Amino acid sequence: MNYETPLFFRVMKYADAAGHDVIDMVSGNPDWEPPEALREGLHEYADFEPDRFQYAPSEGLLELREEIAARRGVDVDQVVVTNGTGEANYLAMARALERERGDEILLTDPVYPYYPGKTTMLGGTQRYVATDDEGGLDPADVRAAASEETAAIVVTTPNNPTGAVYSAETMRDLVGVAEEYDAILISDEVYDHYDLSGRFSSALETDSANRIVTNGFSKSMAITGARVGYAIFPPALVADAKSRHMLVNVATTRPGQYAVLNALRETGPDYYERNRDLLRERVDTFTDALDAAGAEYTRPSGSFYVMARFDGYPGTIANVERLIDEAGVAGMPGDAFGDSRTEWLRFALVTPRVAEAAERLAAYFD
Amino acid sequence: MNYETPLFFRVMKYADAAGHDVIDMVSGNPDWEPPEALREGLHEYADFEPDRFQYAPSEGLLELREEIAARRGVDVDQVVVTNGTGEANYLAMARALERERGDEILLTDPVYPYYPGKTTMLGGTQRYVATDDEGGLDPADVRAAASEETAAIVVTTPNNPTGAVYSAETMRDLVGVAEEYDAILISDEVYDHYDLSGRFSSALETDSANRIVTNGFSKSMAITGARVGYAIFPPALVADAKSRHMLVNVATTRPGQYAVLNALRETGPDYYERNRDLLRERVDTFTDALDAAGAEYTRPSGSFYVMARFDGYPGTIANVERLIDEAGVAGMPGDAFGDSRTEWLRFALVTPRVAEAAERLAAYFD
Secondary structure, rough: OOOOOOOHHHHHHHOOOOOEEEEEOOOOHHHHHHHHHHHHHHHHHOOOOOHHHHOOOOOEEEEEEEHHHHOOOOOHHHHHEEEEHHHHHHHHHHHHHHOOOOOHHHHEEEOOOOHHHHHHOOOEEEEEEOOOOOOOHHHHHHHHHHOOOEEEEEEEEOOOOOOOOOOOOHHHHHHHHHHHHHOOEEEEOHHHHOOOOOOOOOOHHOOOOOOEEEEOOEEEOOOOOOEEEEEEEHHHHHHHHHHHHHHHHOOOOHHHHHHHHHHHHOOOOHHHHHHHHHHHHHHHHHHHHHHHHHOOEEOOOOEEEEEEEEEOOOOOOHHHHHHHHOOOOEOEHHHHHOHHOOOOEEEEOOOHHHHHHHHHHHHHOO | OOOOOOOOHHHHHHHHOOOOEEOOOOOHHHHHOOHHHHHHHHHHHHHHOOHHOOOOOOOOOHHHHHHHHHHOOOOOOHHEEEEEHHHHHHHHHHHHOOOOOEEEEEEEOOOOOOOHHHHHHHHOOOHHHHHHHOOOOOHOOOOOOOOEEEEEEEOOOOOOOOOOOOOOOHHHHHHHHHOOOEEEEEOOOOOHHHEEEOOOOHHHHOOOOOEEEEEEEOOOOOOOOOEEEEEEEHHHHHHHHHHHHHHHHHHOOOHHHHHHHHHHHOOHHHHHHHHHHHHHHHHHHHHHHHHHHHOEEEOOOEEOOOEEEOOOOOOOOHHHHHHHHHEEEEEEEEHHHHHHHOEEEEOOOOOOOOOHHHHHHHHHHO
């Protein structure tokens, strides 16, 4: 099987091996502090009795599922705790495909590259819906691409890589398209705490038997390495998803679940607000330098990313490696995210050296 | 899709809800201490800088893979760190099936019930090979069942549920059968540290492009909840397995990997020997009481389990629930492990109350 695996780890390896100072703007790994209560949760866990070191329930620690259900306004039975949002998306897409209503997955262009990779692995086929220059998605375009072959429509809001945040109306319409074709809307909302626009709207706001919401704590708590995420399924779809989770992973890591539970309970809104403020500052710094360099770019309404375009410097892996070697800045090639962004590069604003990176880029492209 | 999910969690739930004192001998959750260095590793991790809270490399922390490779005598590139041995087995079986040399998975009867569940989920079909009364597997029987349709042969040594430990000759012959039919021998060796016979032999001792070995730290370090395992692939099969791991789980939990690495480095052989001694004592206590109760049983050469048979009390889920209600002892129904053990019950010796459980059973069946 010829998998299409995302390039993130390859680019990071190249940057690590460069042998000179490189500012890492490749992957969506926050550089800010996890909540203090997350650290405390791990310390507490480390001293527990042996029985707490054993399997959590396969579907997740009950207290964590209850906490998630209460915050998201769903029934606790709908919640499955997963090995990060990555597994949540895998379960959701597998569940949509095994309904055997079709084997096509509608994705946006540009796209987060794990989705097409998962589609191929699961035996599905990809069909892409174009977004506008700012990453905006028109539900009418999704409707036009949908058919009896559509198993799922996968969207991300706030979006990676474009930074777009879909409106409440868009989300409602997307659920509507899924219902019309008896497909599943899968809404990946892992960046929900990094909505910089105030306009974020969850797919959960439209109750439906045709939507699955995935999320996790990797981004909101700056712990991509912990691997704690979740999916919220419609009642009719949850049992088989739990079974697949059990058969693939048995259960999700328990120290991680405990630490996240502790952090959810003990962390106030100021923690999240502080991280958004930091991100806003970095967006300003970075885009000011891009203006100075005469680059085209999209200003994100949410998530961690700025897509930028430099004249005569297409977004290929070769150019990304050249930028690492010659400018000391590592980004992601736009063509990793689909045909519409082959001229672009993606920069993740998850380094304290955003200003320095911007200067390096401005100098390099001067 | 009609998944066949293992009954473990269902039985545990029933026991929890019983409302009276029940001795839990359901699942293979050690009740002894994890290594002290495992706890210390978690404490250390909890105080790391934010960058250590981010994604580990998808294939696993390099230092952990190196430590595993050195101990197992394989190349570090062959090692993939997984979300427990459960994911390792899933990756191995998926990898065997996607070679498209056939869709049949040879399993033993009795069988660890996750294997048939994974087989169905992955679109394969099960074919069972009988074992003898003590759980011994004759490679000639495996050869007789193998055909051009055989994608993989999955074995467990030390065995769950029978406690059998396969000889070096058996392991060599099993690799031979896999090579003969260009199938993959998948050897699940998660109980290797609980070989009570001194006769354990790893499939790694026979070098071959046709065998995958799976293992993990859940049992050896008494941390089933941490979810850190690994698979060792032949060089030609490892790349696609790493891709599937990345597409399903992105990466394995980092605090768990770090804590296991610390424990691997700092824990001497006395820790493992102490746990084996404890288990030997419990086997004696439990089987003495079974003798007194006039039950038939298999004395394990390894792993945590005793299969026992009480006259006129077949190993059904109904009888397991009755035993919980009337005797206050929770085991697993033999029929969950295959057709050959429908008369039997499985008891996991992972409770300090083994003697009390044995007395309860002796009194109940008196």
